[in-house]
Amino acid sequence: MLIGFGIMLILGFSQQSGPTGLETRFGNFGTVLFNEASIATNTGSANSALTGMSPNAVIGLFLGMFVQAIPGADGLGMMMMIVFVILTLFLVGLMVGKTPEFMSMKINPRDVKIAAFVFLIHPMIILIPAVVAYTTDNAQTVVSGVSSPMTFTQVLYEYTSAAANNGSDYLGTSANTAFWNWSTAWVMILGRYPPIGLMLAIAGSFTTRDRKEVVEPIKTSGPLFVGVLSVMVFILTVLTFFPFLVMGPFSL
């Protein structure tokens, strides 16, 4: 079910994109599909240079990394999805007048707190380094000295890719400087280990919890929950980065 949801998400992205630049053996559709799939699943491999891709395709890549919750992804995919599920269940539970439960276990304030932290870390380690890169002039020097939507897209991509454990790159070889290497390294560490630690904390507290023998009020399967979950994922991640997508790839 959840994997089906992942595929649906990827297809959604690939439909809105169309590459303008590079021709490959796969043709436009094949190239984009490969890139979207590989980046959304956190593998980071690419079969074309990103600079050649259309703005829409790049937005698709960004979305995949912002969400980074494709189950089965190489990295935090399923874990992130579970955090999304917890937050969604929290709201859904309230909507039907029940204290929210996940797998027949009550969701308590601590879980929500940790889940909120996981979501807070992601924008922070993408946006704050980007600001630092600009204020220290590193962004401007590395990419042709002008501040255009293109350079911003490249800078944003660098940190998004690092934060989402991706590894694909948009800056090119010119970014092989101490600042970029160090900052990217730090973002990678912060993007991977603190969320894993926090998620382990959630998992740990769930293992000690009594599991009820009661049927869950809201089933976590079926189109209804998946639909709501998708909307929640969209709102929680995409809305966060919406202005930056507008400033970056959207304005290319």
Add this chain to the structure above:
Amino acid sequence: MVYQRGKQSIFDSKILRDSAVKLSPLYLARNSPVMFTVEVAFLLVLGIALIPNMSSDFVNENSLFYFESAIILIATVWFATFSESLSEAQARAKVDSLRNLEKEVQAKKLVGGEEVPVASTSLRPGDRVRVYAGEIIPRDGIITEGKSFIDESMMTGESNPVFKEKDNPVLGGTKVASDKITVEITAEAGKSFLDEMVSLIEGATRPKTKNEIALTILLAGLSLIFITVVGTMMFLGYYLGYRMDIAVLFALLVALMPTTIGALLPAIGIAGINRLARDNIVVKSGKGVEAAGDCDVLILDKTGTITEGARRAIAFVPLEAFTEQDIVEAAYASSFNDPTPEGRSIIELANQMKIEPSFMMEVLAAKPIDFNSETRYSGIELSPKKKLSVNPSPSNPDLPRTRVSSRIEDMEGSNIQVRILKGAVDAILKIASRVNEAELKWKAQEVSKTGGTPLAVAINDEVIGLVSLKDTLKKDIREKLGEVHITGINTVMITGDNLLTARMIAKEAGIDQVMAEAKPTDKLGRVVDEQLKGHVVGMIGDGTNDAPALAKADIGLAMNRGTAAAREAANMVDLDSDPSKILKAVKLGKQLLMTRGAITTFSIANDIAKYFAILPAMFSKVNPKAEALNLMHLHSPESAVISTLIFNAVIIPFLIPLSLKGVKYKAEPLEKTFVKNMLIYGVGGVVLPFAGIKAIDLLVGLFWR
């Protein structure tokens, strides 16, 4: 927007003052981080308005725009504090109306049989006072003499006066409607039930519940994310050459933060307790209300909750050797001196069947045998006949002589003492020797199968037959339990009846499980069992032996007429002493959670439209491509920002009635509720702001300079 209840106006000066006091940043920082952020934004925008030209990069609108923004921002905060004050005022109104009752009254204290007028406050426990019709009972106590109807409407809302007699408890502040009674005071001054209740309601400014804490954390998390977004946007925008105005950035922040739910959260919590208070249920903690919403197992007493509690005779069952006439006559006679509703119902049924014992004269002169817990039967003992054989058939020669009447005559004639008794089958079996035991037991079982309770009737040691007593189901209980069932709550009926009877009644009322032949102490065991299985258990109790179970249960609803121990242990007290109220508590608890969830969803869904209103305003001046985002085609960038802020602010007062009354609740499967609420508050939350902001923009556009 105008929300009025009774005579209480929303523009009561007290509410206004209170909501103004709550604007204090210190108060907000502690209670509502979201509103605190809005207030900080207000102060900064106000600062810019007062000191223009502080920065050419981030300040580039005229100061009127800043003043307007500042006013709307502080209005947003005020709407939030106002909603909180309003719901608190409603709680206070209930307390005040109760306080008025507690005014000092003149009491007529009995000193050595003489009535001495004293002030009610000087009474001590143990004092006796006499209260006449039309007077107010000075304090809680127990009637020691007399009987009367008592008007308890001010306390319980029950408009019919309640009949009370010797040994019944009465409440201070209630009015004697008829006759006169003598009351022995049991409560200390300031410790009466009324005082208890006032302090309970005033305690409505309560600690936050678990769900509330979790929601506050989620909202704070969202706010922090948006603060990060807007903060970094300011810098990045600057480097990318957008001239972003700081007030517009603040407007974006305030618009994105979940201000609607942040503003209404405290009001929703207090309103939940209020609504229960309006139904005369006093809640001791907000936790209880929430637990009520979660409840999935209800343990209900049969008597009083599911049934009326007054068993009535519905049929007479004679044994093989007798006719119906026999059993009716015997039962009539045995119940003649029985003042209980059961006894009276037997007489009534006999009257309906137009059967009266032919030995009526003897019955009238008979000596009653009272029920006692050892013998467990009651009846009459016929007095020995004086003018014995003068007239063989003295009472009424027209009446047909049955075996019972002839037998009684024979016995009387031979001067044997005649006792006509009725009681539980096993109690009668103990004293009866001339009976076909198997037949009696079989017939008793037949009665049980129909949901009745069998009562055996015997003359001396010969069993005549059975009376089938049945408790009538409460009105609407089937529908009420049906609703409960739909929402996925399991019901368990506890009763002292045998399994057959219990099953029958359960089937009739629509109860899922029964616990038959249960002692009151079995309740605690059942509560613990269900909790171990992970259920949230609700139960009702009124006796002292219910107290441990009430304390253990997640929702313990004690009856007002119950013992103090029960009231102490429970987390809710029903003033009307109507056990079926627990269903209402469950409903209100669910409503409380739903209201929170619905407004949170609404608040988050609003963000989509707000992005599309403010982002074009920020970007399109410099970046023509951003024009594609301008879906709403608002009047001007400035009016877009102002309209969004106005929408953000006025949506709060518009939702105050909803948060005070609660989201509409209908008993239906959870899945259905979920879809419905998602459509209304989720999809509605996406669509409404588009329409709302556009409408406000059109309006603002008319006056735009």
